[in-house]
Amino acid sequence: MTREVRIGMIGYKFMGKAHSHAYRDLPMFFPQAAKPVMKAICGRNAEGVQQAARQFGWESAETDWFELIRRDDIDVVDINAPSDAHHAIAVAAARAGKHLFCEKPLALTLADARDMLQVAEEAGVKHMVGFNYRFAxxxxxxxxxxxxxxxxxxxxxxxxxxxxxxxxxxxxxxxxxxxxxxxxxxxxxxxxxxxxxxxxxxxxxxxxxxxxxxxxxxxxxxxxxxxxxxxxxxxxxxxxxxxxxxxxxxxxxxxxxxxxxxxxxxxxxxxxxxxxxxxxxxxxxxxxxxxMxxxxxxxxxxxxxxxxxxxxxxxxxxxxxxxxxxxxxxxxGYEHTFVHEVLELMEALKEDRQPVPNFHDGVKxxxxxxxxxxxxxxxxxxxxxxx
Structure with a gap:
């Protein structure tokens, strides 16, 4: 049974702050769930991402997302970078055996979204898409x-x-x-x-x-x-x-x-x-x-x-x-929808099932x-x- 889930997050601005807040608050209010461990945050601007790591509570910072997904101490890759980066990151992370949590829209095109789903399914990893309003x-x-x-x-x-x-x-x-x-x-x-x-x-x-x-x-x-x-x-x-x-x-x-x-x-x-x-x-x-x-x-x-x-x-x-x-x-408030969203992700990993909503919902x-x-x-x- 999964007790801790090590997170690597790509993106550190609006959604990065919302997701970070959810990871930090979840254990306080939902202690029965698997605990997210905030291992690494990634962004292209070194100064900006290092400041975000300190402010949000991440253990380390990366400036190359490919280096983040190669790390052995990452279980889930959280993708909240701009939409044009979703496909490449998700495909590479799934092939590296990482579970996926990706913001919406899933991809720039339906073809890319379908490819992300197919690769994730073939890799046998869990996948979730960020439709947070479901969780109000x-x-x-x-x-x-x-x-x-x-x-x-x-x-x-x-x-x-x-x-x-x-x-x-x-x-x-x-x-x-x-x-x-x-x-x-x-x-x-x-x-x-x-x-x-x-x-x-x-x-x-x-x-x-x-x-x-x-x-x-x-x-x-x-x-x-x-x-x-x-x-x-x-x-x-x-x-x-x-x-x-x-x-x-x-x-x-x-x-x-x-x-x-x-x-x-x-x-x-x-x-x-x-x-x-x-x-x-x-x-x-x-x-x-x-x-709300x-x-x-x-x-x-x-x-x-x-x-x-x-x-x-x-x-x-x-x-x-x-x-x-x-x-x-x-x-x-608004931030609580993300806590509930992360709760679903952590419970799905703990129970060895696909979270909902997942890439099927993103493709649809x-x-x-x-x-x-x-x-x-x-x-x-x-x-x-x-x-």
Whole structure:
């Protein structure tokens, strides 16, 4: 039985900090899980990665990811570098016998994602993809209500992920706005989370049709960038934005439900409005990550004089993960979704099973992303299984 799991992490900025926090907090709140040991962190900038190692609590730092995966004291390779690096790192790490934890989207292309899955399966290693929003207790409650049939037959799933951090046309051309690095813009970054939540809560999609727009065509080149922040001069050189600023699509699920999706970075006032609503024959569910501890629930069977959406606080003892945290009504935050995600990884390794979500889920998400892209390019409905 695995008691300790030695982690080597590639990437040290926004997601690197989130993952590091999860590894450090997990043993305090979930002592029954295998303990992650933070052996090495890797990044290209020696000064930056060494500072991150000291700040986040890693034992050592590397500047060459290939050297990290060759180390004998690493069991799991955590990949949260930009998307264009995922495929090469994951394939090399799997062939070196390392288990894999990779941020979303899994790869730049469906072909690369499928290759990552195939190599991981052939190598016999465990693999997980970072869809952290599945791990909010309120989302777990939504899943429970759907699976138990308490809102009946599902008719509609509508979801929207709205942000506003690049509304300013002078915001610099960060890597997330470059297709060769990020793969896509709001679609692959924000829309991927919505697609995974739809798969998790409702099921597979049959066909899609979409539209997208890039509102700001050029931006100043960045002089520095960290996470979702960047510096640049509006009087300096500029470069083309090669990803979507907003993408919307419709879908028909295999079970007959209808779905609508909207992902945009051009919604002023919305910092991180990751929301969905599910309508069924017996009721409805509404979730907004900006109020992540709450689930709005409506049941048609309630007496007529008290019908209406009720606010359920999903941090009470009846809900997922609540026993590990604070007394009823004491909220948790964004960072806790990563702790729960790492808990699933550590328990899967301890129990010798594949964690969920894994590369199968990452491939399925990538398939929908590319089906939407094909729909936009050809201006038609596209069957997901065409790809």
């Amino acid at each position: 207790p309120a989302v777990r409650l939504a899943k429970k209500l759907v699976d138990e049939g308490r809102i009946g037959q599902i008719y509609h799933f509508r979801a929207w992920f709205l942000q506003d951090w690049i509304v300013d046309p002078e915001f610099p051309l960060v890597w997330r706005l470059q297709k060769e690095v990020a793969g896509s813009g709001s679609h692959g970054d924000l829309g991927a989370h919505l697609i995974d939540l739809a798969h998790y809560l409702v099921g597979d999609m049959r066909e899609v049709i979409g539209m997208s727009e890039t509102f700001i065509k050029e931006r100043p080149m960045p002089s520095s960038m960290t996470g979702l922040s960047a510096q640049g001069s509006k009087d300096g050189p500029r470069g083309p934005v090669t990803v979507d600023d907003a993408t919307l699509f419709l879908t028909r699920f295999e079970n007959g439900a209808l779905g609508s999706f909207e992902a945009t970075r051009f919604a002023p006032g919305h910092r991180c409005t990751n929301s969905f609503e599910i309508n069924g024959s017996k009721g409805s569910i509404k979730f907004d990550f900006e109020r 501890n709450e689930l709005q629930v409506y049941f048609t069977e309630d007496a007529e004089d008290v019908q209406g959406f009720r606010r359920v606080i999903a941090t009470d003892p009846a809900h997922a993960y609540a026993e590990a945290w604070w007394p009823p009504g004491h909220t948790i 998400c990538q398939q929908v992303l590319e089906a939407v892209d094909l729909s936009i390019a050809e201006r038609r409905w596209v069957g997901v299984n065409e790809l």
